[in-house]
Amino acid sequence: MASNTPTVVFDVGNVLLRWDPRRVYRELIPEPERLDWFMQNVCTAAWNIEQDRGRSWEEAVSVLVAQHPEWEREIRAFDERWHESIPESIEGSVAVLEELKGRGEKVYAITNFSREKWAECLIRFPFLQSFDGAVVSAHERVIKPDPAIYEVLLGRYGLAAGDCVFIDDSAKNVAAARGVGMQAVHFVEPIDLRAELRGLGVSL
Numbered sequence: 220m221a222s223n224t225p226t227v228v229f230d231v232g233n234v235l236l237r238w239d240p241r242r243v244y245r246e247l248i249p250e251p252e253r254l255d256w257f258m259q260n261v262c263t264a265a266w267n268i269e270q271d272r273g274r275s276w277e278e279a280v281s282v283l284v285a286q287h288p289e290w291e292r293e294i295r296a297f298d299e300r301w302h303e304s305i306p307e308s309i310e311g312s313v314a315v316l317e318e319l320k321g322r323g324e325k326v327y328a329i330t331n332f333s334r335e336k337w338a339e340c341l342i343r344f345p346f347l348q349s350f351d352g353a354v355v356s357a358h359e360r361v362i363k364p365d366p367a368i369y370e371v372l373l374g375r376y377g378l379a380a381g382d383c384v385f386i387d388d389s390a391k392n393v394a395a396a397r398g399v400g401m402q403a404v405h406f407v408e409p410i411d412l413r414a415e416l417r418g419l420g421v422s423l
Contacts, residue, residue, distance in 0.1 A: 224422040225402065226378060227319055229350075230363075230387035231330040234406045235312050236344065240267070240297065240304045247293055261290050262297045270333035273360040301336055302343070312386075313346055315412050318423060320349055328353040329372050329385070331362045352376045363387070364395030373399070384419050386412070 232238040240262070241254060248254040261283065270279050276298045284291045319326050328350045330337075334357040341347050354372045356362040361371070373380055380400030387393050388406045396403040404415045413423045 224324070225384045225420050226325060226327065226382055227315075227416065227421060228327045228329055228372065228383050228385045228396075228401070229312070229316065230385075230389075230392065230406070231328055231332060231340075231347070233309075233388040234386055235309055235316065235347070236305050236340065237307050237309055238305055242306060243296055243300045243303050244293065247296055257290070257293065261287050262294060267297075268331065268362060270336075271331040271356045272362050273334065273357045276333065276335050302339070305340070305343075308344055308346070312406075312412055315416070315423065316346065316349065319421075322422070325351040327351055327372060327376060327378070327383075329363065329368055330354070331356040333357050363389070363392040366395055366399050369396055369399045369401065384416060384421060386416075 229235055241258065244254050244257070248257055266279065266283060270276060280295055280298050283294045287294065316326060326349070328347075330353065332340075332355050334355070337355050337357065347353075352372065352375065354368060354375070356368060359368060359371055361368045363369075369380070369385075372378065373383075381402075383401045385393070385396035385401045385403045386406050387396065387403065390405055393403040393405045402419050404410075404412070404419070406412070417423055
């Protein structure tokens with residue numbers, strides 16, 4: 220039976236799913252220094268985040284191939300082999316999610332994720348379908364740490380910020396959650412997530 224403990228809100232990447240885009244390139248760009256250059260100058264974090272903001276992967280790849288035609292194979296791999304960047308779920312976090320659901324608690328998510336890859340991950344990782352509500356950046360065209368994405372969750376699902384605990388691997392996103400009034404856990408492994416949540420009043 221559900222209790223009156225705080226409502227837990229999960230990030231997904233590197234909280235519930237392990238994500239490392241460099242894994243895609245272990246064979247394509249085996250030299251570490253060359254891969255560093257590629258990730259800093261071609262398939263950059265700034266380029267990738269635009270897919271999380273709502274740009275399609277087709278457009279993203281097309282734009283980048285036009286700018287860096289000599290890297291076309293590697294650029295296309297970021298999209299076509301994307302699932303290699305998600306090798307597994309993070310079992311301890313998934314166990315916490317499932318325990319909360321088993322207790323009858325409502326559980327939510329706020330995630331920076333592209334529209335296409337989110338749809339694919341819902342199939343690959345069925346536990347992602349267990350949220351009582353998920354705010355996906357590409358659907359909203361706003362990304363963390365913009366306070367607006369947190370307000371979407373609160374308004375859409377009738378939640379009070381002070382009643383929520385948000386879990387994220389990014390310090391900026393944690394700070395933004397606290398800025399709108401949520402409690403928050405900075406997820407950095409190794410972490411005892413259960414202990415962190417218990418310390419904030421979550422019954423586990």
